Ligand SMILES: NC(=O)N[C@@H](O)C(=O)O
């Protein structure tokens with residue numbers, strides 16, 4: 001079983017999968033009479049139909065036992081999905097490029113420093129939220145609308161991956 005190398009989350013490395021939502025090192029302009037920096041449009045919400053809505057939710061996520069044997073990935077073909085940590089804790093991101101099924105050989109893992117969020121683009125395969133705390137909270141911005149917007153794919157035993165946050 002392949003152990004995923006956990007990479008630092010950077011805009012460039014994550015670009016094939018979506019956007020990194022962060023202020024560190026990013027452009028901004030001043031608003032509110034100079035008292036506020038606006039880090040403008042770090043990501044956009046992708047939807048599919050005119051009547052679709054972008055909605056905002058909070059996920060209170062339980063951390064899964066680690067190391068984790070990764071048995072499945074999911075995707076949202078009709079819209080993007082963004083996660084922003086609310087409590088400043090690092091969390092893990094596991095993604096694979098869009099395609100009819102996820103290619104486990106192309107799966108990649110990243111670690112957010114707790115001040116970074118991600119916006120999965122439409123159709124990008126990803127693991128459900130991977131908190132590293134016993135419980136953690138995330139602001140989630142994604143698409144609400146008609147149709148089935150969550151495809152799950154379960155790996156066979158030969159395709160499964162190992163995710164170990166304590167990897168050397
Ligand atoms: N199902 C759901 O809303 N959450 C997942 O999409 C996820 O990525 O955590």
Ligand code: NI
Pocket residue numbers: 074076081126127128
């Ligand atoms: Ni999802």
